[in-house]
Amino acid sequence: MRKPITAIIGFVCILSSAMQAHAQTFSWHNPMQEAVSVINGRAWDGEIGNSYARLPERFQQRVPLKVWNLSRNAAGLSVKFSTNARNLQVKYTIADAPQLPNMSRLNQAGIDLYATNSSGQTHWIGNHMLWNWGDTITFTFRNLETKAGVYELFLPPYSTVTSLKVGCDEGASFRFIPSRKEKPVIIYGSSIAQGASPSRPGLTWTNILKRLTGYNIVNLGFSGSCLMEPVLFDAISEIDAKCFIIDPIPNSYRLTDKEITDRIRYGILCLRKKSKAPIIVSESYPQADIVFNPHAEERMRTANKALQAAVNQLQKEGVSGIYYQFGKDIPFTEDAMIEASHPNDIGCVAYAKAYERMLKKIFRK
Structure with missing residues (x-):
């Protein structure tokens, strides 16, 4: 009989707390x-x-x-x-x-x-x-x-x-407290940037990064829709930013290699016309379940290569201030994702720490 009695007492305590909270003025x-x-x-x-x-x-x-x-x-x-x-x-x-x-x-x-x-x-x-x-x-x-x-x-x-x-x-x-006015770190990305899929809002990787660095962070993540359209780069280029982060491949892998090359090239040159702020371009996350599923997301791996080649070419042409983050720099474990497409709490911490390291490298903070 102890377990039912304990359960009843626990329920009464929760109900009492809820009633007190409701009665609070x-x-x-x-x-x-x-x-x-x-x-x-x-x-x-x-x-x-x-x-x-x-x-x-x-x-x-x-x-x-x-x-x-x-x-x-x-x-x-x-x-x-x-x-x-x-x-x-x-x-x-x-x-x-x-x-x-x-x-x-x-x-x-x-x-x-x-x-x-x-x-x-x-x-x-x-x-x-x-x-x-x-x-x-x-x-x-x-x-x-x-x-x-x-x-x-x-x-x-x-x-x-x-x-x-x-x-x-x-x-x-x-x-x-009035909103922050210092130059922001702009994050343009997919559902992962928008906030999929930790357990609560404070554990989205962009919010973790904000607390880790103290930077003013602006989240321009759009679930399933980070396809690097020129109009998005035109909009983002209006912002007087401290740094731009472009994390497109979790969505843009659906584009052809040529589209990836053309769009990231347009985006970086568009930002460079108006800003000297550093630009971080990121590959997609590493595949967490690769041991028993080695062929999953092969197209995403190919898309990463197209992205890297485009960035390398821009660097050779003398476009300055571009930094490249490899997928392996995001140290996922097998427990870092919910379904191998979106990070859980563990994965979001890994994401945030990877970007924290990159930002520290850039700003020597």
Whole structure:
């Protein structure tokens, strides 16, 4: 009888905590009602305005439809705020979308919270399943001991956020922190860059890289749609960036070798016309299940060779500031992926650390 009794007690404790969280009185703060932008991770921050999107409206008729629709997703976006509250709640709504089979609900539509205390130490904060997945989603964080702290709220990478509020204890201090203005690291890539498929938003490799380096990161990952169209490079070239990362092969392997060569050549020369910022071009990840499946993704391996040859040719022609990352530089283990196409938490850490090493090499940080 002990196990049923223990289970009942555990359920009562969870139910009690949930009821307390529901009864908590909060004062509410809307990022979109601030006088200055507080949304991090947007390259066209001022132009996008009151939207949790990643491309401005003027691109709607220029970029492919799927890219445009995916640009409405909040991948890589975050909001920072300071408060001394012990209890917080995030309340938000998202546009209807089917649940993706290769994605946890928590990563596709959830939020993630980190905090930096007065000693400068940053830690993740779990919400211990104090959530409500209704039409309005709520995540509650209770009995926090950060005292006065700076929080960063990562938004869902595969959902279109239509409204969001942050609640804190009534009477507690609270202020949003203006968005970062320093030159960003621009990441243009596939579903892997957008945020597939770790367990939660803070563990997408671009968000891990942001915490590892402290750089201002802009996520321009578009699931299944990183095909290096000239119009995308035209758009990206508008950005005054610290560095450009181009990670196309997980999608662009579907192109012919000539298309890969022509498109990466156009892209790099387009960026070089307007910017002297370093450009990192990356091969696809190493095949994690190669022992028993040695022929899988042979076309992707061939596509990597076409990409490398195009970059080598540009370097021979004197185009400066191009750096090449080989697939082997992303140290995947067999446990790094969910289905051999998208990295899990382990794989995302490997991705982020590979790019961290490359950025350190470039900037000698």
